[in-house]
Amino acid sequence: MKIGHKKLRQLYSAFFNELDHAQVPPSHLVPQDDPTTLFTGSGMQQFVPNLLGVAHPLGDKLFDIQPCVRVQDIEEVGDNRHDTFFEMMGNWSLGDYFKKEQLRNFFTFLTHTEKGLGIDPNRLYVTVFEGNDQVARDEVSIETWKTLFDEVGIKAEVGDRIRMYPANKNWWSRAGEPDKMPAGEPGGPDSEVFYKFDGEHDPAFGKECHQNCDCGLFLEIGNSVFMMYKKVSDGTFEELPKKNVDFGGGLERLLAAAQNDPDIFNTDVFSTIMKAVEKATNHSYDVETCKPALRIITDHLKTAVFIIKNGVTPSNKEQGYVLRRLLRRALVKMRALNKNYSIDSIEPIIEEVLKTYDDIYFETTKDLKEILPVVMDEVAKFQKTLERGLKELDTLKSVDAKQAFDLYQTYGFPFEITQELLAEKGIHLSQEDYDKEFASHKEKSRSSADQKFKGGLADKSEQTVKYHTATHLIHQALFDVMGNSVRQEGSNITAVRLRFDFYCAAKPTEEDIKKVETIVNSHITSALPVGFKIMPKEEAQTLGARSFFKEKYPDQVKVYFIGADEDTIREAYSKEFCGGPHVANTSEIGKIEIERFKKIGSNMFRIYAK
């Protein structure tokens, strides 16, 4: 049976519903109040506080399907298994079940012919943490795998079907290996499952084939992380209050395994988009040499659509820069395959992306109207730039890092595009030299974005937490001064400032803004306690807790309140639906200054404060 992505989603939900897991809505692809990462890159990101010990409003057993973008993988796209946008199917136990149950559940989901994917267990190979000087070899996982395989008549030996690896392979945290984890970051040993496809080992990748060999025979399809440690400042590990499970498996890869076809681009989350790309470029996906470029175009345009849907437009910084880079890279590849590709052929590709996920993340007709103009605007800009830039490139015999940087500044040519265009002319440009050039130009916004390409880290600095609580105070103070028409439209916090966007029926005057600032500071000096309570959504609404209208909330929500305790929460000065974190007392914030106030649209305003 060929399982499509819609069927896979249904099976996954039904499987975990039966196991009494609550379904959690995915978090935003573009994190709202987290300056440490540009995009949500793993399913566990929204559960970090819960893994560290905070109760989750929906209970201790959870699952979701989380859209993720990992831009750090951009260079890898082109082979049969890497993509920049993917969906992570995840399940969590917050101190409820642990290793034995987790491994059994996932094994059942993979192999069961009705409740699961019906994969032949002979195809499955696993890996387990071999231990280090701080954390012992994971004997429980070894024994569990032996039992599970034994039950289906397979004798699983350590060193073969069960393979042991060190921390660089079988330890997971957002920062990677134990040594790379900052203090406060949760992590733990993990156990991965691999699917083995038919074929011969390619000796170019090493003498012997094994689970983590990159020759393409093995594909990792799921990772059960046993999150039970927290890094502490002296570099050692402390046990978390609970032994948690954090599981994640890529939807695209699970589909590939279910179809016994190693190419994720043959699954139905890519195949129809690929058809439109074949048409636009006039090249067939059956031709081996065209595959990398066709995959890059398909992947990048899909990712771009998801990013645009989240409100981002192309620019030269942060998420906007990533979007620009993805679109431009896709266009360069289009051009490489077909110099005369028609601009009109882009629309069907975008439409196929929307149709693929219609009813899941998009409403095709409505979204096409909003997303297409953003894409086409960038296409037009890039066309112009490209023509001018190419002319200039043609006049140059060789190009050094400085000239490449000028091309970036003048024409907006992202480095890798300059590099690719030069490669067509047989000129090599090193990233290192270019980076040096870049550094000397102190392009702060972009280089800070580059930092964040490396993936979101726990580094919720104390300052960002303070700004987060200050944002709640500003929100309430705006109501105090401007009345009930105020509605939060967005918020963005970095380590150096907070930004708050809101709607208001009347334009606040300078005096109004001054008043808001005074009110906020008086609540800071009053040293009000900050707390939270988990409650049903209706109860929170009845209490008058403010929510963010753009957000979908689950049935159980967390409400942060300022200036009351749990019993007097109704009287609290501020009450908001919010995941946190926050300071414990407003006095920790220090003084707040509203530095800038401006109109950003009709009845829309923006505040910057420090």
Ligand code: SER
């Ligand atoms: N956090 C783990 C991962 O991203 C499992 O969900 O692989």
